[in-house]
Amino acid sequence: MRQSDAARLVTLSAIWGASFIFIRVLAPVLGPVLTVTTRVLIAGAVLIAYCRATGLDSELSRYWRHYAVIGIGNSTVPFMLYAFAALYLPASYSVILNAMTPLFTALLAVPLLGERLTAAKVAGLFTGLAGVALVSGAGPVVPDLWFALGVAACLGATLCYAWSSIYMKRYASGAKPLAIAGWSQIFAGLVLVPVVPFAPPSGSITPLIVANVLALAIISSSAAYALYYRLIADIGPTRALTIAFLMPVFGMLWGALLLGETITLPMIAGCGLVIGGATIVLRPARVHPSRL
Numbered sequence: 001m002r003q004s005d006a007a008r009l010v011t012l013s014a015i016w017g018a019s020f021i022f023i024r025v026l027a028p029v030l031g032p033v034l035t036v037t038t039r040v041l042i043a044g045a046v047l048i049a050y051c052r053a054t055g056l057d058s059e060l061s062r063y064w065r066h067y068a069v070i071g072i073g074n075s076t077v078p079f080m081l082y083a084f085a086a087l088y089l090p091a092s093y094s095v096i097l098n099a100m101t102p103l104f105t106a107l108l109a110v111p112l113l114g115e116r117l118t119a120a121k122v123a124g125l126f127t128g129l130a131g132v133a134l135v136s137g138a139g140p141v142v143p144d145l146w147f148a149l150g151v152a153a154c155l156g157a158t159l160c161y162a163w164s165s166i167y168m169k170r171y172a173s174g175a176k177p178l179a180i181a182g183w184s185q186i187f188a189g190l191v192l193v194p195v196v197p198f199a200p201p202s203g204s205i206t207p208l209i210v211a212n213v214l215a216l217a218i219i220s221s222s223a224a225y226a227l228y229y230r231l232i233a234d235i236g237p238t239r240a241l242t243i244a245f246l247m248p249v250f251g252m253l254w255g256a257l258l259l260g261e262t263i264t265l266p267m268i269a270g271c272g273l274v275i276g277g278a279t280i281v282l283r284p285a286r287v288h289p290s291r292l
Contacts, residue, residue, distance in 0.1 A: 005235050012227050013243050017095055017250030019220035021258055022212045023083055024091040029203035030213075032083035037192040038213050040075050043221030044185030050226070051178055058179035064187075066172040070180060071187035074164035078157035079188070085157075088150035089141070090261045095251025096135050097154035099244050099274045103128045104162035106281040112166050124281035131273025134266055177232070181225040245275045 026035045051058055060067070085094050103124055109115040132155070141147055172180060203209075232240045248271045255261035 002234075005231065008227055008231050009235075009240075009243065010246065012224060012231060013246035014250045015220055015224045015227070016243065017247045018254050019216060019224075020082070020086070020091040020095045020098075020251050021254045022216035022220060023094075024086045024255075024259060025212050026209065026216065027083045027086035029205070029209055030201045031199050032080050032087075033192055033195050033199035034201060035083045035213075035216075036076065036079040037189050037196055039079065039217045039221060040071075040185040040192075041189035042214070042217035043225075044182050044189060046218060046222040047178060047182030047185065047225060050222070051176075051182055056176055056178060058183060059175060060179075060183065063172060063175045063179070064183070066168075066175065067180060067183040068187040070164055070168060070172065071184035072191055073160055073167060075185055075188035076191050078160040080192075081153040081157040081160070085150040085153040088146045089154070090255055091259060092248075092252040092255035092261050092263065092267065093135060093141075093151070094154050095255075096248045096267065096271045096274060097132060097151065098158060098251075099248050099271070099278060100128055100132065100155060101158040101161045101278075102244050103274075103278040103281050104159050105165050108159075108162050108166055112163075113170070121281050124277040124279075126277070127280060128274050128277030131270040131275075131277060134270035134273060177229040178226065181229070185221065244278060248275065 023035065030038070048058070082094055106115075106121055107117075107125060110117045110121070132151070168180065228240065228243075231243075252261075252263050252267070252271070256263050
């Protein structure tokens, strides 16, 4: 891997790790609905404007149904789940649980793409779940019902990401990645617009809140997607998945530095188990000499 690719990988991990910080700040003030709606509509508008400026054909008439499905499955639902979780979980918890995404993706590929269920995938699943269990009891939060619901919401969001990636592979592989990113965000926001009047902000919209909204939308969504798809083109999707392994490190770091969150040894150990489980699942299978 070139130094420039490694630098982009680390940069993107830091950006997406910080997105959980922005959500943690915004969700208690704006509420999950407004947090997600502003994020996706602003991000989608910026990406579409970029596509048009560069002459990229989004093929909207051909792919709009897939853009809508991907928008709901990859943005509306998981972003809402993470925004809900941010009301009850520290940002560092959410970003650690997000590392389950590549693990769930590999496992869902078994029934949906016909891939084999190997012993490594089963071992990876149980290793990751052990990490989730350890993180859930790591403190310093009180493990009450709302905490449990927050953890469940994060895991539900990772399942949405996993399902969406498989859907894109099966039904939208011919679409331009940046077009998918832009239009899926727009459709994700349009779904939520009718709900916005019934979910007003619960706090004051200060300049700090506005800055967090713009950072979440433009940096953690628009710029991050552009950087991510450039990374996929340069190093391939498998190596790009290592972002999920680096994000918890930055998530915990940003949480401690910017929000004063506590990092405990059980959190670090649980994070290691989650990442270890995903690593086991993503490791390429060895080819037996007799099959060469």
